[in-house]
Amino acid sequence: MIITEKQRYTIGILVQNVPGVLARIVGLFSGRGYNIETITAAETHEPGLTRITLVTTGDERVLSQIIKQLNKLINIIKVYDFAETEFVDREMALIKVRAEQATRAEVLRIVDIFRAKVVDVSPHFYTLEVTGNEGKINAVLELLGQIGIVEVARTGKAALARSKKH
Amino acid sequence: MKMKGSQIFFECLKKEGVEVIFGFPGGAVLDIYHEMPKHDIRHILVRHEQGAAHMADGYARSSGRVGVCLVTSGPGATNTVTGIATAYMDSVPMVVFTGQVPTPLIGDDAFQEVDIIGITRPCTKHSYLVRNINDLQTVIREAFYLARTGRPGPVVVDLPKDVIQAQTEFKYPKKVDLPGYHPTLEAHSGQVKRAHDILKKSKAPVIFAGGGIIISESTRELMKIANLLQAPVTCSLMGLGGFPAGVTDSDGRRRPNPLWLGMVGMHGTYQANMAISHADVIFGVGVRFDDRVTGKISEFAPKARIIHIDVDPSSISKNVDVDVPIVGDCKNALQQLIRFCEAEPIENQAAARRPWLEQIDKWRKDHPLTYSKDCEVIKPQYVIEKICEMTGGNAIITTEVGQHQMWTAQFYEFDRPRTLLTSGGLGTMGYGFPAAIGAQMAFPDKLVIDIAGDGSIQMNIQELCTAVCNDIPVKVAILNNKYLGLPRQWQELFYEKNYTGSCLEGSPDFVKLAESYGAVGLRAVKPEEVEPVLREAFRIKKPVLMDFVVSREEGVYPIVPPGKSITEMLLA
Numbered sequence: 154m155i156i157t158e159k160q161r162y163t164i165g166i167l168v169q170n171v172p173g174v175l176a177r178i179v180g181l182f183s184g185r186g187y188n189i190e191t192i193t194a195a196e197t198h199e200p201g202l203t204r205i206t207l208v209t210t211g212d213e214r215v216l217s218q219i220i221k222q223l224n225k226l227i228n229i230i231k232v233y234d235f236a237e238t239e240f241v242d243r244e245m246a247l248i249k250v251r252a253e254q255a256t257r258a259e260v261l262r263i264v265d266i267f268r269a270k271v272v273d274v275s276p277h278f279y280t281l282e283v284t285g286n287e288g289k290i291n292a293v294l295e296l297l298g299q300i301g302i303v304e305v306a307r308t309g310k311a312a313l314a315r316s317k318k319h
Numbered sequence: 320m321k322m323k324g325s326q327i328f329f330e331c332l333k334k335e336g337v338e339v340i341f342g343f344p345g346g347a348v349l350d351i352y353h354e355m356p357k358h359d360i361r362h363i364l365v366r367h368e369q370g371a372a373h374m375a376d377g378y379a380r381s382s383g384r385v386g387v388c389l390v391t392s393g394p395g396a397t398n399t400v401t402g403i404a405t406a407y408m409d410s411v412p413m414v415v416f417t418g419q420v421p422t423p424l425i426g427d428d429a430f431q432e433v434d435i436i437g438i439t440r441p442c443t444k445h446s447y448l449v450r451n452i453n454d455l456q457t458v459i460r461e462a463f464y465l466a467r468t469g470r471p472g473p474v475v476v477d478l479p480k481d482v483i484q485a486q487t488e489f490k491y492p493k494k495v496d497l498p499g500y501h502p503t504l505e506a507h508s509g510q511v512k513r514a515h516d517i518l519k520k521s522k523a524p525v526i527f528a529g530g531g532i533i534i535s536e537s538t539r540e541l542m543k544i545a546n547l548l549q550a551p552v553t554c555s556l557m558g559l560g561g562f563p564a565g566v567t568d569s570d571g572r573r574r575p576n577p578l579w580l581g582m583v584g585m586h587g588t589y590q591a592n593m594a595i596s597h598a599d600v601i602f603g604v605g606v607r608f609d610d611r612v613t614g615k616i617s618e619f620a621p622k623a624r625i626i627h628i629d630v631d632p633s634s635i636s637k638n639v640d641v642d643v644p645i646v647g648d649c650k651n652a653l654q655q656l657i658r659f660c661e662a663e664p665i666e667n668q669a670a671a672r673r674p675w676l677e678q679i680d681k682w683r684k685d686h687p688l689t690y691s692k693d694c695e696v697i698k699p700q701y702v703i704e705k706i707c708e709m710t711g712g713n714a715i716i717t718t719e720v721g722q723h724q725m726w727t728a729q730f731y732e733f734d735r736p737r738t739l740l741t742s743g744g745l746g747t748m749g750y751g752f753p754a755a756i757g758a759q760m761a762f763p764d765k766l767v768i769d770i771a772g773d774g775s776i777q778m779n780i781q782e783l784c785t786a787v788c789n790d791i792p793v794k795v796a797i798l799n800n801k802y803l804g805l806p807r808q809w810q811e812l813f814y815e816k817n818y819t820g821s822c823l824e825g826s827p828d829f830v831k832l833a834e835s836y837g838a839v840g841l842r843a844v845k846p847e848e849v850e851p852v853l854r855e856a857f858r859i860k861k862p863v864l865m866d867f868v869v870s871r872e873e874g875v876y877p878i879v880p881p882g883k884s885i886t887e888m889l890l891a
Contacts, residue, residue: 169499172448177440184441214636221633227445227465230499 161190162216163242163312165233166205166223170196174228178205181226187211187219191244191309202230206242206312233314242312245284247272248294251301252279259300267293278303324452324483325354328416331459332360334491337387339363339378339760341371345391346431347418350483363760363789366781368395370753372402373779376411377757380740381715383536385412385466386757392418393431396477397438401747403473404442408744409557410534412471414462421481422450436477444472452485457492464495469502470631471534502630506647506655514602514626514643515659519668521600523675524550527583527612530557530743531605531629531649533736538562540653541604545578547660549672550602551679553580553591555612557743558605560733565712573734580679581688584612585879586725589686590679592877592885595620597678603627605649608638609744618884628652686890688729690873697846699723699798699869703730705849706768706796709857714766715758717741717751719775722804725875727770749778755793756786766794766857773799773826783836786862794856795864797829800871808874812889813881833864842866 168174175194182189190208197204209219216236223232233240252260252274260279264271267289273280283293287310294305322330328351332340339361344352355362365371368390375386386406390399396417406413420429436446445465447458455478462474518524526548532541538561545552545562552562559582565573581588583595595601601623606612608627613619619639626643627635635644645652690700703726706714712732717740718724724741733739740758742750755769769776776797786793807821830840839861843852849867856863877888 172450173436173440176437180440218633218637225631225633227497227500 159210159212161208161210163235163240163310164207164209164219164223165235165240165312165314166207166229167197167231167233168203168205169228169230170201170203171228174203175205177226177228178207178223181222182209182219185218185222187215191307193309193311206310208310235312235314239315240312241315242286242310243284244287244290244308244310245282246290246294246305246307248281248283248297248305249278249303250281250297251277251303253277256300260297263293263296269293320488321486322489323350323354323486324455324478325350327455327487327489328459328478328483329354329358329360330489331456331491332387333358335385335459335463337385340387340389341365341374341378341757342389343368343371343391343395345395345418347392347420347480348389348416348478348483350480351389363756363785365753366784367779368398369402369749370756370779370782370785372399372413372415373405373747373750373753374757374760375413375415376402376406376750377717377740377754378761379406379411379413379757380409380754381737381758382761383737384761385414385463387414387416389416390418391431392420392435393433395431396433396435400439400442401745403439403475405742405745405747405750406473407442407444409530409742410471411473412466413473414466415473415475417475417477419448419477419479422479423481425479435475439475442473443475444470446475446477448477449479449482452482452487455482455487456489460492461495461497465497465500469500469504503632503646504630504648504651506628506645506652508655510643510645511652511655512659514645515656517600517624517626517643518548518550518602519660519663522671523598524548524600524602524672525580525594525598525623526550526552526602526604527555527595527606528552528558528561528604529555529606530561532558532561535605535630535649536736537605537650537653538736540650540657543657544653544660547657547663547665547668549578549665549669549676551578551580551594551676553583553587553594555584555606555609555743556582556728556741559728560736560738563734564732565734577676582728584885585614586729586875586877587885588688588729589877589888589890590682592879592888593682594679595623596884596886598623601625603629604653605629607634610638613638614879614885615883618886686877693870694846696870697843697849697867699800699867699873700726700730701846702796702798702849702867702869703727703770705853706770707731709850709853710766710768712738714738714768715740715755715762717755717758717767717769719751719769719771719778720746720748721772721775722808722873722875723770723772723775723798725805726798729875748775752776752779752793752795753782755795756782756791759791759793768794768796771795771797772804773797773801773829774803774823777826780832783833783838783862783864787837791862792860793862795862796853797864797866798869799829799866800869800873801826802871804873805875807872808878811872811874812878829864829866838862838864840864840866842868844868
């Protein structure tokens with residue numbers, strides 16, 4: 154048996170938007186001992202269809218089982234294995250950061266550099282919206298961490314396969 | 320014309336060709352029971368809902384048709400869970416209808432409310448909560464379709480009481496629309512060709528067949544392939560009967576099938592385990608490479624390239640790395656392979672395999688399945704050999720789980736598919752007796768025998784009442800050693816003879832118990848009584864419980880200690 158290294162994988166799942174579909178997916182992961190790092194789900198432009206993006210860790214064997222097991226679920230229409238195809242992905246984070254007299258300018262500089270947005274302002278805090286890939290969000294969090302983060306809400310990754318080049 | 324949900328329920332079942340329902344009523348399903356007498360569908364009233372699920376399972380496994388059970392909400396539903404999980408592990412087509420509290424009460428912890436869809440999600444192929452009367456017929460249509468197609472499995476349909484009471488137009492859908500469900504049945508011909516290229520050059524192939532052979536009804540194809548390739552065949556527990564252990568000569572005499580190795584795995588035959596371990600090609604057909612078969616996975620079939628056909632892609636390369644995966648229905652894949660094989664002259668194949676078959680024959684002669692005969696006490700293996708001999712392999716055999724199950728797999732020679740019904744995957748004690756009742760409903764004229772232990776039989780003994788009340792003449796042969804035999808054997812071999820919890824003294828007098836239910840009870844305590852008791856039981860057209868008082872500390876051999884390679888067999 155070849156055991157390969159554990160890696161992070163991104164999987165796209167197109168599902169019928171019926172009651173319990175998310176429970177079936179999440180239950181499959183917990184029941185079989187697979188890991189979910191992030192999961193996002195929302196309806197697509199087509200009524201009745203939901204797209205889920207899920208990030209998991211495991212070796213190649215685990216990934217292959219995950220894809221096959223997901224495909225067995227009746228309400229799942231298509232599974233996109235992004236280990237096989239190129240894809241674009243984005244994540245959004247809301248970050249509430251301490252913004253006192255002395256640090257406000259630095260916060261705004263970081264907002265500027267990372268093309269983030271200030272979405273809420275109060276006497277002592279700014280709430281920022283940052284969109285980007287995971288690396289960018291982590292970088293922002295690291296820099297703001299030195300100033301003082303109060304709360305963070307991250308959406309987790311949303312991903313789509315790149316269109317085929319002609 | 321508008322119909323009530325309860326009537327639509329029966330109209331749908333009729334469209335699906337359902338002839339029998341195994342069930343137990345309760346508040347949530349009383350509308351269905353109220354409607355039932357108007358329809359020509361037989362209802363078998365069980366004494367415990369687990370029994371209903373196993374009966375539907377036994378009906379399905381023996382006939383290939385979808386088994387149906389109907390239970391009420393709450394405890395009625397939860398009592399079926401073991402039966403559903405049993406069917407799921409062994410890919411049995413079954414539809415379980417559960418009652419549910421009225422939709423406005425769902426989520427309020429109403430009386431007898433349970434989230435049965437949530438509870439059964441991991442052990443069903445699919446499940447439905449019908450929230451709207453207009454969905455009822457579509458859901459039932461889909462449930463039956465899903466249960467029997469692709470890799471079959473149990474489907475749960477949860478029916479809230481108000482939905483069953485509501486009305487709508489009945490129009491049974493002609494087609495199902497399941498955009499996410501497209502099982503691959505047609506095997507990829509390129510892959511089949513690759514498999515053939517490897518098989519024809521192989522010097523030491525082994526065909527390893529499982530329950531998929533029986534589900535896809537490919538016994539003929541398997542026999543043909545084995546013959547064309549002159550390759551020996553072994554089966555998992557679930558595959559027994561899928562390849563004949565014996566063949567009938569032109570003069571009508573049965574002789575052992577020279578290509579048959581017996582079962583493989585933890586209690587497999589010496590020749591099967593040795594053949595797998597020395598093979599250069601393993602050709603898996605409708606199997607899962609379950610841990611009870613492979614033993615220590617890193618030492619399983621160390622020299623072999625592996626070809627694997629399965630209708631479920633997730634069974635392939637799950638436990639062992641496969642060199643040639645073939646996704647598809649076993650029958651389709653084997654038919655394609657036969658066409659490739661037929662292009663090769665069979666004489667060449669026979670010559671190429673001769674040394675391998677000779678080696679296997681040597682293994683077979685070195686360590687045949689055996690047990691020490693005794694003229695004072697009944698040996699459990701002897702009872703099974705007698706049942707096999709006296710039925711000529713023409714009975715449907717069910718088993719519970721434990722030593723008697725393994726002895727049945729070893730000492731009963733299965734020649735035909737669907738003649739062994741046993742809980743292979745989940746290993747459910749209490750399965751065999753209700754499964755036998757289900758099988759007898761599918762085949763009223765056949766001899767159906769549950770081979771049981773004194774432990775297992777007590778897990779669903781209440782169904783004796785069901786058998787008696789409905790004139791279902793199943794036979795039960797209890798191999799009574801007053802122990803939970805397999806745990807006791809493991810404790811003897813691997814747990815310092817610490818027999819905690821495995822002694823079963825204090826069980827009821829099974830003969831009197833049978834009689835109090837209105838069945839016939841028979842007992843044998845000496846070897847010479849075995850045959851007369853069996854003959855009497857087979858003659859009586861009533862349910863019969865036979866109590867064979869057997870030698871207490873008999874072990875199942877060979878046994879591969881857990882975690883060891885399958886070549887490391889303890890032979891006695």
